[in-house]
Amino acid sequence: MLTAMEKKRLEKKARQLREHIVEVTFTCGGTHIGGALSQHDILVALYYKLMKIDPKQPDWEDRDRFVLSKGHGGVGHAVVLGDLGFFDAALLDDFNKTGSPFGMHLDRLKVPGVDASTGSLGHGLPLALGMAMGAKLQGRSWHTYCIVGDGECHEGSIWEAAMAAGHYKATNLTVFVDKNRLSLDGPTKDVMNIDPLDGKFEAFGWRVITIDGHDFDSICKAVEDSHAEEERPVVIIANTTKGRGVDFMEGQTAWHYGGLDAEMRDKALASIRRTG
Numbered sequence: 001m002l003t004a005m006e007k008k009r010l011e012k013k014a015r016q017l018r019e020h021i022v023e024v025t026f027t028c029g030g031t032h033i034g035g036a037l038s039q040h041d042i043l044v045a046l047y048y049k050l051m052k053i054d055p056k057q058p059d060w061e062d063r064d065r066f067v068l069s070k071g072h073g074g075v076g077h078a079v080v081l082g083d084l085g086f087f088d089a090a091l092l093d094d095f096n097k098t099g100s101p102f103g104m105h106l107d108r109l110k111v112p113g114v115d116a117s118t119g120s121l122g123h124g125l126p127l128a129l130g131m132a133m134g135a136k137l138q139g140r141s142w143h144t145y146c147i148v149g150d151g152e153c154h155e156g157s158i159w160e161a162a163m164a165a166g167h168y169k170a171t172n173l174t175v176f177v178d179k180n181r182l183s184l185d186g187p188t189k190d191v192m193n194i195d196p197l198d199g200k201f202e203a204f205g206w207r208v209i210t211i212d213g214h215d216f217d218s219i220c221k222a223v224e225d226s227h228a229e230e231e232r233p234v235v236i237i238a239n240t241t242k243g244r245g246v247d248f249m250e251g252q253t254a255w256h257y258g259g260l261d262a263e264m265r266d267k268a269l270a271s272i273r274r275t276g
């Protein structure tokens, strides 16, 4: 359970880092900003409240693991890691520029704090399952978290991993589906309908929890519940809004990827400051 003060602290941090996502998008010329903003509150809850990590020891063996399976949202992961001190956040001024350690999809060999290089959709969940199974086999205590996109659920390898996680009872794995209902080129239901997602995961042996993915109380409670589950891996279906916090991006497929000029940046920042 979050105290009122903790919730306020998370909301403030989320707002500050949304602004940083906008700034980086402005300076680098374009990012997958829509999905970075939809996954954002989950990332903030994980990194500022829930995960066992140490920015001074990115390779600490017993740290919790995190895999951003929808790796195109890397800009959002990068601003969190920079803010926490895994690296100098000023480096993000060169995000995705030639010679920068930060490509659009983060590379675990170049960016401290990244546990898996992702970007090819469908690969992150199998990697996360491997990390969870690795902990079980070695009798270690780390927990593995993973965020997949709802459009990413079109990939067959997501369902191979889902089947294996159910079979092996990977109770030390918590997966979020960032269900913003939009993919790269339109509503997920039109590109290829993935619903009912809950029934699919349940059929593969998972426990399903459905939440508002922008509400910190619900995110933290769902993770707490996932830790108490002793039989099944847990998927948290997080209903989110693509572009969340920037009024002219919210719910717009066109903002899957985009750049900002100075005027748009100022409008985006003003919107975040108004609504958060």
Ligand SMILES: Cc1ncc(C[n+]2csc(CCOP(=O)(O)OP(=O)(O)O)c2C)c(N)n1
Pocket: 032, 034, 035, 036, 038, 070, 072, 119, 120, 121, 122, 148, 149, 150, 151, 152, 153, 178, 180, 182, 183, 184, 185, 242, 256
């Ligand atoms: C294997 C693979 N196919 C296609 C792409 C191109 N691609 C990048 S993002 C994206 C859409 C993903 O949709 P979703 O998971 O819903 O992302 P979100 O809306 O959360 O940003 C696609 C098709 C890719 N990165 N990898």
